[in-house]
Amino acid sequence: MTQILLRQDHTGQCLSFGQYCDAGGFEALRTALGGMSPNDVQQAVIDSGLRGRGGAGFPTGKKWSFVPRNLPGPRYLICNCDEMEPGTYKDRVLLEQNPHILIEGMALTCYALGVEHAFIFVRRGYEQAAANLRTAIGAAKQAGFLGSDILGSGFSLQLDIHQSAGRYICGEETALINALEGIRANPRVKPPFPAVKGLWGQPTVVNNVETLANIPAIIAHGPTWWKGLAATPEAAGTKLFCISGHVRNTECFELPLGTPLGKIIDGPCGGMRPGSTFKACIPGGASTPYFTREHWGVAMDFDPVAKAGSRLGTGGIIVFDQNTCMVAATLNLTRFYARESCGWCTPCREGLPFLVHTLEKIEQGLGTESDPDILREHVHALNYAFCALAPGAMGPVEGLLRLFEDELREHITKGRCPFGD
Amino acid sequence: MIPHQDYKTEADRHDAMEQILRQHRHSPDALIEVLHFAQENYGYLPRELLGRLAEQLKLPPSLVYGVASFYHGFRLEPRGRHHCTVCTGTSCHIKGGTALLAELERRFGISCGETAPDGSFSLDSVRCLGVCDLAPLAVLDDDIISAETIDALADKVCQCLAEKSSTGKSP
Secondary structure (H helix, E strand, O other): OOOOOOOOOOOOOOOOHHHHOOOOOHHHHHHHHHOOOOOHHHHHHHHOEEOOOOOOOOOOHHHHHOOOOOOOOOOOOEEEEEOOOOOOOHHHHHHHHHHHHHHHHHHHHHHHHOOOEEEEEHHHHHOOHHHHHHHHHHHHHOOOOOOHHHHHOOOEEEEEEEEEEHHHHHHHHHHHHHHHHHOOOOOOOOOOOOOOOOEEEEEEEEEEEEEEEEEHHHHHHHHHHHOOOOOOOOOEEEEEEEEEEEEEEOOEEEEEOEEEEEHHHOOOOOOOOOOOOOOEEEEOOOOOOEEHHHHHEOOOHHHHHOOOOOOOOOOOOEEHHHHOHEEEEEEEHHHHHHHHHOOOHHHHHHHHHHHHHHHHHHOOOOOOHHHHHHHHHHHHHHHOOOHHHHHHHHHHHHHHHHOOOHHHHHHHHOOOOOOOO | OOOOOOOHHHHHHHHHHHHHHHHHHOOOHHHHHHHHHHHHOOOOOHHHHHHHHHHHHHOOOOHHHHHHHHOOOOOOOOOEEEEEEEEHHHHHOOOOOOHHHHHHHHHHOOOOOOOOOOOOOOEEEEEOOOOOOOOOOOOOOEEEOOOOOOHHHHHHHHHHEEEHHHOOOOO
């Protein structure tokens, strides 16, 4: 199994700049600057079939192609490392092991897009990742891979880190741009999309850490080789799956995209921990509807997971055992979203606390017969919120209603939580 | 993060703020960077300081206060000499994170979000720290504390706090 992203030195520490270069690091940048046009780089990314790893799964090359090339003024690239979704920690692991690959990926992306100033937006609490990045940027600058006239090609790039003050909504790209401009992270109206009018009104591309970290391998080994790393012919590349919950090994694994769910849990995760049996899981971070035993064979790739009624999201898998109350788990997730709502639009600001109230009531045994229908109406209504936060929050609630309605109703008919807390 | 510095006097702090503002050329876009530095410098963001920064960055005071109160990382009140954050994200929740918070509230006799009357300790919770592989967990000052059971974890937090308090080490 080939791993291109997760590489650490033999002591398990962060890879040094020298170790990264010895292992072929920055060769892709040399190749690109030595003989590829910016369009060639973009075409390779389009051909590779790379889809965004931050949650939405939008084709990366296509996103780049929306940037108008004829507008005056600068363009920007922002790397989104605002990883705040419960159960998701892959970007932290990646940057704690190998920050250099992100810098090379960003340099290639900036070359393809004609960007001379890029930012890395790091979440609050990821101090180690930010420190690693600062060291890595310093080393890359000294070696001539960042700064002005890189490798004599005439291409220049400045890379800056912004440490977020902490708010989940910053993961939404237009909110992130507002945060970078120093104001409250409320989302902006789309269109205009950031690719046309983003940071300081200029064309801006926002890509996830893992997405950008894949670019060097695509350029170094070619899009066909990279695509072939996946487990199925339809999928492309590898994916970081970060696992938590009731399995033996709660770690972040780099696996071929399209690996079946059951194979991930029984394989690298080492199966369920002693005394636990599998009940359900969140397949891709807190905003994705649950999977149960019936989804064991689903290939963990964007389209198959969507077909099975959920989303691949970030690849953050939280596994629940038989003693987990799904109402309490959904309540926990909904509380997160209610707290993180930025308050900009009414459905989200008012709707999420109401859902928390309703789920709390049910969990405490005070639910009524009509509550499931009230929940269902809200799942529908909150899709009309201003941005994707509230629809994302409805993922687990929708999954609860579709897959665990019996358990939900048991809370109501028994007048207590059947799991005893 | 900006390296922690211990400024002796109010004048030192003031000078450090002047320096960071000059470094950012008094640009309003740098508000969040300046607030990060101010909090590192003062331990929290006092109201008078926010007013002063608004003037220096030529921003409406409402905007500065709006930003300072919006982000979870900014504090408008000082917290205890030692601070414990319990993660109640979903991965921690299913492994007892919520029970851990209740246990620590019981042991320290303060509620989540409160500071002990003598200012020695404060407690709060957060929804996911992005360290779900170690769940359940708490963070005491900058140290991540994790254990298999809730009781063992609460014991560890207490022990760690006692060690820190006895050596008199500030976070």
